Amino acid sequence: MSQTNIGDDEVDIVIGALHADLTSFLNEWRPLFSRFHLIIVKDPDLKEELKIPEGFNLHVYTKSDIDRVVGLSSTAINFSGYSCRYFGYLVSRKKYIFSVDDDCIPAKDNKGLSVDAVDQHITNLATPATPFFFNTLYDPFCKGADFVRGYPFSLRSGVTCALSCGLWLNLADHDAPTQALKPGHRNSRYVDAVLTVPAGALMPVSGVNIAFNRELAGPALFPGLRLAAEGKLRWETVEDIWCGLCVKVICDHLGHGVKTGLPYVWRNDRGNAIESLKKEWEGVKLMEEVVPFFQSVRLSQAAVTTEDCMLEIVALVKERLAALDPVFARAAQAMADWIKLWKAVGSGSGSGSSPSNG
Amino acid sequence: MSQTNIGDDEVDIVIGALHADLTSFLNEWRPLFSRFHLIIVKDPDLKEELKIPEGFNLHVYTKSDIDRVVGLSSTAINFSGYSCRYFGYLVSRKKYIFSVDDDCIPAKDNKGLSVDAVDQHITNLATPATPFFFNTLYDPFCKGADFVRGYPFSLRSGVTCALSCGLWLNLADHDAPTQALKPGHRNSRYVDAVLTVPAGALMPVSGVNIAFNRELAGPALFPGLRLAAEGKLRWETVEDIWCGLCVKVICDHLGHGVKTGLPYVWRNDRGNAIESLKKEWEGVKLMEEVVPFFQSVRLSQAAVTTEDCMLEIVALVKERLAALDPVFARAAQAMADWIKLWKAVGSGSGSGSSPSNG
Numbered sequence: 001m002s003q004t005n006i007g008d009d010e011v012d013i014v015i016g017a018l019h020a021d022l023t024s025f026l027n028e029w030r031p032l033f034s035r036f037h038l039i040i041v042k043d044p045d046l047k048e049e050l051k052i053p054e055g056f057n058l059h060v061y062t063k064s065d066i067d068r069v070v071g072l073s074s075t076a077i078n079f080s081g082y083s084c085r086y087f088g089y090l091v092s093r094k095k096y097i098f099s100v101d102d103d104c105i106p107a108k109d110n111k112g113l114s115v116d117a118v119d120q121h122i123t124n125l126a127t128p129a130t131p132f133f134f135n136t137l138y139d140p141f142c143k144g145a146d147f148v149r150g151y152p153f154s155l156r157s158g159v160t161c162a163l164s165c166g167l168w169l170n171l172a173d174h175d176a177p178t179q180a181l182k183p184g185h186r187n188s189r190y191v192d193a194v195l196t197v198p199a200g201a202l203m204p205v206s207g208v209n210i211a212f213n214r215e216l217a218g219p220a221l222f223p224g225l226r227l228a229a230e231g232k233l234r235w236e237t238v239e240d241i242w243c244g245l246c247v248k249v250i251c252d253h254l255g256h257g258v259k260t261g262l263p264y265v266w267r268n269d270r271g272n273a274i275e276s277l278k279k280e281w282e283g284v285k286l287m288e289e290v291v292p293f294f295q296s297v298r299l300s301q302a303a304v305t306t307e308d309c310m311l312e313i314v315a316l317v318k319e320r321l322a323a324l325d326p327v328f329a330r331a332a333q334a335m336a337d338w339i340k341l342w343k344a345v346g347s348g349s350g351s352g353s354s355p356s357n358g
Numbered sequence: 359m360s361q362t363n364i365g366d367d368e369v370d371i372v373i374g375a376l377h378a379d380l381t382s383f384l385n386e387w388r389p390l391f392s393r394f395h396l397i398i399v400k401d402p403d404l405k406e407e408l409k410i411p412e413g414f415n416l417h418v419y420t421k422s423d424i425d426r427v428v429g430l431s432s433t434a435i436n437f438s439g440y441s442c443r444y445f446g447y448l449v450s451r452k453k454y455i456f457s458v459d460d461d462c463i464p465a466k467d468n469k470g471l472s473v474d475a476v477d478q479h480i481t482n483l484a485t486p487a488t489p490f491f492f493n494t495l496y497d498p499f500c501k502g503a504d505f506v507r508g509y510p511f512s513l514r515s516g517v518t519c520a521l522s523c524g525l526w527l528n529l530a531d532h533d534a535p536t537q538a539l540k541p542g543h544r545n546s547r548y549v550d551a552v553l554t555v556p557a558g559a560l561m562p563v564s565g566v567n568i569a570f571n572r573e574l575a576g577p578a579l580f581p582g583l584r585l586a587a588e589g590k591l592r593w594e595t596v597e598d599i600w601c602g603l604c605v606k607v608i609c610d611h612l613g614h615g616v617k618t619g620l621p622y623v624w625r626n627d628r629g630n631a632i633e634s635l636k637k638e639w640e641g642v643k644l645m646e647e648v649v650p651f652f653q654s655v656r657l658s659q660a661a662v663t664t665e666d667c668m669l670e671i672v673a674l675v676k677e678r679l680a681a682l683d684p685v686f687a688r689a690a691q692a693m694a695d696w697i698k699l700w701k702a703v704g705s706g707s708g709s710g711s712s713p714s715n716g
Contacts, residue, residue, distance in 0.1 A: 110468055133649060134561035136523060136618050137530060137545075144547055146540070149533040149592070150562025150599035152645045165494060172495060175507040182504070187495075189502055193549040198559030203492035204508025234507070241508035260494050287510045291491060 004126035011122065012094040012214075014039045016085030018232055019102055020048035027053055028105040032118050039088040041066075043232075045080045061087060069345060076333035077341070081230060082207065082237050083223030089214065090345050096125055097218070098211040101234065104265040107169045110190050120263035121164045121211030124194055128158025129257020131199040139194040139259065158196075162216040162256040163247050166209035167191070171267040173206045175284060176235040179273035194261040199252045202294055204287075205244020208234060209265045212247075216256055218347060219306040220246040222338035224331040225286070229279040233271040238283040242331065245294040250309040253299040286327065293321055310339050362484035369480065370452040370572075372397045374443030376590055377460055378406035385411055386463040390476050397446040399424075401590075403438045419445060427703060434691035435699070439588060440565065440595050441581030447572065448703050454483055455576070456569040459592070462623040465527045468548050478621035479522045479569030482552055486516025487615020489557040497552040497617065516554075520574035520614040521605050524567035525549070529625040531564045533642060534593040537631035552619035557610045560652055562645075563602020566592060567623045570605075574614055576705060577664040578604040580696035582689040583644070587637040591629040596641040600689065603652040608667040611657040644685065651679055668697050 013036050015022070022040070026033070030053075038058035042050055044066060052058070066079050066087055079087050085099050098121050107115045127141035133155050140147045140156070147156055172187035179185075197203050212221065225242035251258050297316055303309045314335045321328035371394050373380070380398070384391070388411075396416035400408055402424060410416070424437050424445050437445050443457050456479050465473045485499035491513050498505045498514070505514055530545035537543075555561050570579065583600035609616050655674055661667045672693045679686035 134555050134559045134618075136525065136561055136564070138549060144543075144545070146530070146532060146536055146543070148562050149531050149536075149564060150596060150602075150641075150645060151533075152649045153642060154646055155649070167494065172504070173507050174504060175509075178504055178507075185502075185504070187502070189550055191496060191549060191551040192547055193551060195553075197492050198556050200558040201492045201556030203494055204506050206494070206507060238508065244508075260492075283508075284511060287508055288512055291510045291513070 004123055006096065006122050006126050008035050009037070010095040011036050011118070012039050012088070012092040012097050013037070013118070014041065014085050014088035014092065014097050014099040015102055016082060016088070016099070017042045017046065017050055017102060018081065020046060021051040022102065023051050023053050025102050025105070026056060030055070031114075032106060032116055036118065037094070039092060041079075041084040041088045043081055043084045061091065070341065075337045075341070076330050077223060077337050078226055079223065081232050082234070083226070083239055085207070086221065086223050089218050089221055090341060090347060092214060095214060096122060096211060097214050099207065100265055101208045101267070103268045103270050104168070104209060105268070107264040107266040110192060115263050117166060117209065117263035117265055121166060124164035124259045124262075125161050125211060125213055127161065129161040129196040129259055130155065130158045131196050131252070131257045134198050138261070139196065142194055159255050159257050160213070160216065161196075161259055162213045162251050163205070163258045164211045165205055165258065165260040166211070166263045166265060167261065168208060168267045169264050171269055173208055173234060176273045176276040176279070177281075177284065179235055180277050183273065190264060191261065194259050197248070197258045197260055202245055202248050202291065203258075203260065204241045205247065207240030208267065209263070214347070216306060217247050219310055219339060219342050220250055222334065224334040224338070225290075225327065226330065227279065227282050228327070229282065231276060231279055233276055235271075235273060236276050236279045238286065241287070242290065245290065246310065246313060246335075249294055249297050249299070249313070250306050253303065253309055254306070286325065289321060289324055293317075296320075307339050307342065310335055362481055364454065364480050364484050366393050367395070368453040369394050369476070370397050370446070370450040370455050371395070371476070372399065372443050372446035372450065372455050372457040373460055374440060374446070374457070375400045375404065375408055375460055376439065378404060379409040380460065381409050381411050383460050383463070384414060388413070389472075390464060390474055394476065395452070397450055399437075399442040399446045401439055401442045419449065428699060433695045433699070434688050435581060435695050436584055437581065439590050440592070441584070441597055443565070444579065444581050447576050447579055448699060448705060450572060453572060454480060454569060455572050457565065458623055459566045459625070461626050461628050462526070462567060463626070465622040465624040468550060473621050475524060475567065475621035475623055479524060482522035482617045482620075483519050483569060483571055485519065487519040487554040487617055488513065488516045489554050489610070489615045492556050496619070497554065500552055517613050517615050518571070518574065519617055520571045520609050521563070521616045522569045523563055523616065523618040524569070524621045524623060525619065526566060526625045527622045529627055531566055531592060534631045534634040534637070535639075535642065537593055538635050541631065548622060549619065552617050555606070555616045555618055560603055560606050560649065561618065562599045563605065565598030566625065567621070572705070574664060575605050577668055577697060577700050578608055580692065582692040582696070583648075583685065584688070585637065585640050586685070587640065589634060589637055591634055593631060594634050594637045596644065599645070600648065603648065604668065604671060607652055607655050607657070607671070608664050611661065611667055612664070644683065647679060647682055651675070654678075665697050665700065668693055
């Protein structure tokens with residue numbers, strides 16, 4: 001890492017494999033990924049053998065690993081589809097995780113130079129976030145940036161950044177109705193900025209291109225809100241939105257930060273939004289309940305770790321949302337199960353037990 | 359206006375003239391300003407005659423106009439220096455105002471094209487703001503942008519934007535200590551984005567390059583916090599920071615929005631930051647009291663106009679800040695005087711009295 005003191009061995013790159021042939025995906029990322037350890041988690045629904053090019057330092061996890069670690073005990077967590085990546089978050093032991101969808105490749109910046117998404121995410125995480133006052137000059141810790149006149153000096157040291165959300169060129173991360181309304185629409189706007197999302201403001205986190213501090217954010221990044229007709233296209237999922245809201249509410253409570261903006265990745269086209277419309281309406285409708293709920297969440301002073309906070313949110317989901325739709329009761333159960341798993345597998349803060357994988 | 363239905367006659371451009379020779383400034387802006395009405399307010403401290411090139415539709419206000427309108431009654435408001443522009447806000451009768459410092463010229467974008475700052479500001483103001491949920495794809499009402507997956511449909515209509523804060527290329531708007539520490543530092547990062555600052559988040563508004571809805575924001579844009587050694591350089595002022603905090607707190611209360619980002623202007627170098635350091639420390643120290651104060655402000659449900667809100671803030675400043683430093687007692691008095699003036703001069707909401715100027 002050029003701009004930070006983070007060692008390559010403090011980072012895991014986690015890929016959920018929804019496609020069997022990862023050859024072109026990994027070859028595109030080779031210049032950026034080759035010096036890191038990769039965790040590839042195969043979608044348990046995928047029947048074909050994975051095709052993985054040589055020359056990477058990686059560990060592949062499949063359905064049998066999931067069954068072994070998670071056990072045959074009943075759990076509300078389903079690791080199929082996009083959710084398989086979360087298994088990688090569970091078994092990683094690194095400080096930082098970067099995860100990107102397998103239909104994305106490195107983007108080019110405004111000058112046509114290839115974007116080093118890993119380096120940018122790690123810089124975002126390794127430099128402070130500033131959630132308590134908005135800096136109009138964007139992330140003051142970016143190269144060439146600083147605080148604007150009027151920014152209190154006492155707030156300039158910032159806080160630890162727990163989550164870095166990257167963006168997308170070409171196919172933006174819209175929902176199916178938006179994509180269906182504008183089938184030809186592509187995002188070509190490269191916004192050269194990183195910013196801290198202010199404390200108290202919620203946002204829809206997309207799991208397409210994110211990185212995070214595993215100890216601080218990992219317990220809240222889990223597949224919880226699963227649509228009845230969830231599919232294998234991003235606009236047919238909301239699990240990442242739900243856990244993003246958990247992370248943001250928890251960061252606001254614990255005094256950590258969330259950044260959004262750079263790095264971009266290039267998302268290739270895939271799927272037919274119009275065919276997804278029927279499924280997607282379920283997700284769109286749920287958001288009308290989900291957002292006001294998270295805006296109302298207040299955590300207690302007794303909640304001092306992400307795990308504590310998650311368990312308080314579980315109770316609130318059961319109390320305020322579960323009666324509205326069975327999908328919320330299942331989400332609450334999945335959250336509780338995730339925290340149990342996170343502690344059992346040894347990912348919990350201060351846990352000393354060894355991981356069950358090599 | 360290309361992208362909106364705003365007529366040219368709904369906009370005043372207000373320039374505070376701190377320099378007598380406006381020839382090159384106005385000639386640089388001619389392509390953008392020529393179809394609008396300009397209000398030029400001469401700094402009452404400036405002795406020389408103004409030099410203004412021909413071909414503009416404009417009205418010049420000088421010390422004698424200020425004395426006539428404001429009267430000889432005692433007022434805590436001082437319109438000298440950068441504060442002269444606020445007199446233009448008072449006498450304007452237009453829906454929107456754009457104001458820019460007289461050491462700024464039009465900027466060029468990433469492609470080398472001249473930025474139409476007026477058009478961008480008016481677009482920002484004429485399209486909705488989205489303060490109640492953060493859109494990671496920036497202002498969804500910008501051309502080519504939209505809402506990200508997970509953004510609740512019920513929040514997509516947004517709210518009225520009251521204030522648009524533009525940014526600066528070349529000389530960024532730092533305080534004197536930052537500028538003195540990095541004398542060679544210049545801002546070359548063109549961030550191609552507009553965003554709504556979320557409700558609840560405060561920010562240091564800079565008056566260098568702003569536009570606003572006069573009825574919604576005007577009563578809160580006044581010269582109130584004047585440093586003992588305020589000078590004629592931006593980093594020697596904090597009056598814009600103070601009124602920006604008023605505007606943001608009031609917008610959050612009344613359900614209006616504040617946007618920041620595009621358009622950029624090019625700021626020319628001027629002044630010696632090291633010589634300003636002594637003066638500036640006063641402003642820097644005050645911010646340590648000012649920001650927590652505004653973060654603590656809660657307005658009552660009885661406050662339904664910007665004027666109402668301002669008067670409630672006056673009472674809170676007297677109660678919580680005035681004892682700390684006489685500068686705050688004077689600021690409170692200036693706020694109260696401003697609201698009196700605003701109503702008397704006929705700028706108040708629903709006021710029917712005619713302005714005292716042509």
